[in-house]
Amino acid sequence: MTGALRLKYWLLIAPALAAMLVFYVFPLVQVLWLSVTEPYPGLQNYERLLERRALHRIWWTTLQICVMTTVITVALGYIVALAMTLVGEAQRTAMMFCVLLTLWLSVLVRAFAWMMLLRGEGVVNDGLITMGLIEEPLRLLYNRFAVIIGMVHFMLPLAVLPIYSNMTGIEGRLVSAARSLGASPWQSFRLVFLPLSKPGLIAASILVFVFSLGFFITPALLGGGKVVMISEYIRVSFEETLRWGEATMLSTVLLFSVLLSLGLVARVVDLRQVFGAR
């Protein structure tokens, strides 16, 4: 590529780059800066991370919920994606439409829908009571169970799409070859198909885990204040106690945890390949 051509390409992306710098990178640096200067310069905000038991618990809760959400979502997503590769064209289109449909629904609408279903006098409990399966309504809402249901529901398309796109690239004849060489259906899946679909699984896990870390509305609504994740606590520090130093410290730690987890994964797999950049 000649220098002049390269310059033209740079000019083409310059507006986008400038917008990113001004509206993304710059405020982000401000956040990092506040975390070491509010209320006075020093690392006292980061010290709190070690000292305060409440913060430990919130991080632990966040981590547990994110891991559980990721495992369940990716497992369910894998099944859906696998089914999509096996069914006929018309069914595949219908399934893809359903997956994308939930992606387009507002996160608030989805959370409220789950509340209508799960609450004490909600559809699920009413149904079970009418069928005589239970006498007292089950406590389905305002706990970790509800939060994970809501998050899995939100994340499912994010898992299905990368897994499915990976699976469509897997050579189907390899599985047939394994079968013709005497492998059972399970063996041909476990020894041939599953390893080939690993990049999709990893991409889906990263996407879901990273999205889960910053989740806010769903835990706030479905958790009923009993499931407090880190983003909720950041909101409290920003809006209610006005301790911006602490809020920006937590945001910074959250950001670096995401980068760190990506870095760890990158040691094992080629991220550019996983996300289809090459």
Next chain:
Amino acid sequence: MSILKTAYEKDLYPEIADAGDSEFQRDCVEIAATKLARGEIDRRGFLGALTAIGALTVPGIGGTAKAAADELVIVNWGGPAVEAYQKAFGAPFTEASGIKVVVDGTGPLASKIRAMVESGAVTWDVCDTGAATTLVLQKADVIQPIDYSVVDKSKVVLDYAYEYGVANYLFSYILAYNKAKMDKVPTSWADFWDTASFPGMRTLRKQPNGMLEAAMFAAGKSADEIYPIDFDLVTEKFKEIRDDTIVWSSGSQSQELFRTGEVVMGNIWHTRANLLNQDMAGDVVWTWNEGIVTAGMWNVPKGNPAGTKAAMDFIASAQDPADQVKLFLIMGNGPANPAAAALVPEDRRFADPGQPDNWAKQIKQDARWYKASSGKGDLTNDAYARELYIDVMSG
């Protein structure tokens, strides 16, 4: 300069189209102003963004104050309160002073007030906050002291006349319950905590404010032993009850939990209990016994556009007992002027926290305790309590 102000004003009065520059530029400013107001960026970030898009070339943006106070912006929490404030406080003040009053319902979050003042882009004159928020904002050094040569201290109930805020109404955290769903009637916080005798889900507020006092009562403390709050004791009390509790974050949510039958009892605001009482044909009632009274307060941000005098004049005007009763009749907020108690119609007195009978049964929330140091690092009791409460309730 004008763009900056316009960016906020567009939020306040969307019907006003300004004669600014290009559409895109305005849009950028609006985004930045929103972020600033939300506290996502600070003043320097905001200015940097404006300079970058060429919206700002004038150094020093602190001079938003108008020379003539021809308009006063009151900020409250929206919904029906916008019209109610206009009727009760806005119209009488405009009549007396000729200053137009605009009521903005976007909600004077402490973070928004701080962001506005620190960016020098203040568009609010008088903010409707609370006693605890007043102390937080005072500490952040972003509000003005109340001028008690204009505002009359004797027209405020008890000592809700703080240096940086003055009561505009009273409200209480009370024990509300759905009597249609209960065999017995709870009369104290000890009953509220007694899940064996009073089965069913309860609701507590998402913030510890008003809940700590109830927990102290439930632990057997008498009204004069509530403060200082014993953190270890209340932690134990909240642990006892958390599995039977849903928390509410907004007033409307507390109402919703009763309406949908999710809870049978709650520590909620008396205004919401009163609405529930009307909505549910008297099923939901409440007791003033061991209620926790606190005050809504007027705050004036530093550098407010209409100037200090107009803001103080408005606050003084809003002390009129008849106007406060007007607000009470529309919204349920108890008048803060003791002279108003006798003006409340007799059939509504049961819902007024400031009536002598109701008052005697309640304790006065001590905002100063909330502001005092907790002795845990640099945390105030308020900050420590919030941390502790989140920890206990989510444990």
